[in-house]
Amino acid sequence: MLEPGRRGPASDGELARRVAAGGPDARAAEEELARRLGPRVRLYGLRHLRDPAAADDLVQEVLLLCLERLRAGRVRDPERLGSFVLGASRLVVRNLRRGRRRRDALLDRYSGAFPRRAETDPLLLDRGRLRDCLARLAERERSVLVLTFYAEEVSGAIAARLGVSPENVRTVRHRALVRLRDCVTGGRP
Numbered sequence: 001m002l003e004p005g006r007r008g009p010a011s012d013g014e015l016a017r018r019v020a021a022g023g024p025d026a027r028a029a030e031e032e033l034a035r036r037l038g039p040r041v042r043l044y045g046l047r048h049l050r051d052p053a054a055a056d057d058l059v060q061e062v063l064l065l066c067l068e069r070l071r072a073g074r075v076r077d078p079e080r081l082g083s084f085v086l087g088a089s090r091l092v093v094r095n096l097r098r099g100r101r102r103r104d105a106l107l108d109r110y111s112g113a114f115p116r117r118a119e120t121d122p123l124l125l126d127r128g129r130l131r132d133c134l135a136r137l138a139e140r141e142r143s144v145l146v147l148t149f150y151a152e153e154v155s156g157a158i159a160a161r162l163g164v165s166p167e168n169v170r171t172v173r174h175r176a177l178v179r180l181r182d183c184v185t186g187g188r189p
Contacts, residue, residue: 012036016078019070026071033070034063037085044089054096062088126184133183141176144169 010018010032018029041062045055065088069075075084134142140162147158155166155173162169 011079012081013079016070016075016081019067020073020075020078022071030067030070033066033081037066037082038063040082041085041089044086045093048093049096058089058092058096061092065092129184130180133180136183137176137179141172141179144172145176145180148173 010029012033015029015033015036019026019033038059041059042055045058046052049055049058062085066075066081066085069084070078075081077084134145137145143162144158147153147161153161155169158169159166164172
């Protein structure tokens with residue numbers, strides 16, 4: 001993002017001051033900061049968490065914290081925004097590790113008190129069986145289920161995509177779920 005009247009791009013500090021000042025230019029400054037800082041935070045997360053999904057979560061959490069603080073004017077030195085983001089990344093990673101250690105300790109301590117899933121659930125998910133049962137469904141039924149549960153689309157959007165009414169989508173989905181359940185359970189309720 002070029003600063004008006006300047007030759008090069010705006011510094012992180014200049015962008016941080018724009019965010020803090022608010023106004024019409026703040027949104028573009030926020031987007032530019034997120035574009036610049038996101039990859040740095042993700043790299044930090046990959047290095048310290050060793051999990052791409054956790055690194056992506058770290059990016060979101062740190063950028064949200066950073067933008068909230070900037071909007072509230074709670075970043076003391078905008079010129080040192082990179083240091084602020086690094087410090088925030090360290091704190092968030094530390095809190096994630098602390099929470100993970102607590103959860104693991106609780107699981108170790110109380111795991112004997114909880115019954116195993118196999119002991120309580122007579123019908124565990126058999127992915128192979130589910131795949132076979134999905135393959136047995138008609139193409140339209142399979143499409144409705146995939147668009148509903150995988151793409152998370154609503155009946156109206158699915159109806160528009162398939163060229164049918166929303167009521168028809170709901171009927172097809174209901175019947176497909178009944179057929180899928182019967183196939184997976186072998187007819188057991």
